[in-house]
Amino acid sequence: MGREFLDVFEEWASSYDEAVTGHDPQYRDVFERYDTILGEVAQLAEGSVLEFGVGTGNLTEKIIEKGQHVIGIEPSEPMRELAEKKIPNLPLFEGDFLSFPTLDEPIHSIVSTYAFHHLTKEEKQQAIANFYSLLEEGGKVIFADTVYENEQAEQQIKQEAKEKGYLDLLEDLNREYYPQLQEIRQLFTESGFHFEATQRNKFVWILVAEKQ
Numbered sequence: 001m002g003r004e005f006l007d008v009f010e011e012w013a014s015s016y017d018e019a020v021t022g023h024d025p026q027y028r029d030v031f032e033r034y035d036t037i038l039g040e041v042a043q044l045a046e047g048s049v050l051e052f053g054v055g056t057g058n059l060t061e062k063i064i065e066k067g068q069h070v071i072g073i074e075p076s077e078p079m080r081e082l083a084e085k086k087i088p089n090l091p092l093f094e095g096d097f098l099s100f101p102t103l104d105e106p107i108h109s110i111v112s113t114y115a116f117h118h119l120t121k122e123e124k125q126q127a128i129a130n131f132y133s134l135l136e137e138g139g140k141v142i143f144a145d146t147v148y149e150n151e152q153a154e155q156q157i158k159q160e161a162k163e164k165g166y167l168d169l170l171e172d173l174n175r176e177y178y179p180q181l182q183e184i185r186q187l188f189t190e191s192g193f194h195f196e197a198t199q200r201n202k203f204v205w206i207l208v209a210e211k212q
């Protein structure tokens with residue numbers, strides 16, 4: 001569920017690693033400091049890690065380099081093939097934020113970068129409730145994704161995209177479900193998490209939610 005944007009990734013998979021290095025001017029600001037952002041998420045992950053929306057495996061690689069065990073979930077077959085090439089022994093399953101194989105080991109961290117915005121508000125709410133059940137006490141959700149600081153920031157970002165003629169970016173911002181900070185904070189705190197967020201570039205924030 002929440003897979004309505006999957007077609008984009010079936011097409012985007014082969015050139016995705018170029019996009020994250022700033023080759024596409026429309027997405028340059030979105031992916032600004034991409035490597036550092038993923039590195040920060042990896043540093044915060046502890047214990048057994050469950051990763052959603054693995055893509056080509058860039059975050060996964062960083063967590064494994066730290067010596068940790070990662071289980072990956074990714075709905076797109078072309079993306080899974082690329083991740084499997086990069087990390088041959090990764091336990092990687094077909095699934096999404098809401099529907100994935102039953103896990104038979106405790107999970108201490110749930111991570112994801114540039115993916116949670118594919119879910120509607122209701123789907124995010126359901127996913128967050130599932131994360132709470134899945135995590136051990138003190139376990140954390142650590143996400144990096146586009147979040148608008150407030151309504152004014154949302155309008156300003158969309159206006160700038162329009163003025164620059166970044167129409168693909170603008171369409172993406174209007175089509176997907178990028179939340180405002182207050183909304184995502186409320187979704188996590190209402191499910192029993194302590195929530196903190198820090199901005200890392202014009203678009204992307206690191207969200208850390210700890211199970212209380």
Ligand SMILES: C[S@@+](CC[C@H](N)C(=O)[O-])C[C@H]1O[C@@H](n2cnc3c(N)ncnc32)[C@H](O)[C@@H]1O
Binds near residue numbers: 095115119
């Ligand atoms: C922009 S890419 C991010 C990939 C990688 N996490 C990164 O940071 O480079 C978004 C990924 O989310 C996946 N995705 C799309 N819908 C999803 C869903 N409902 N649940 C989990 N992953 C999803 C896509 O297939 C794609 O691999």
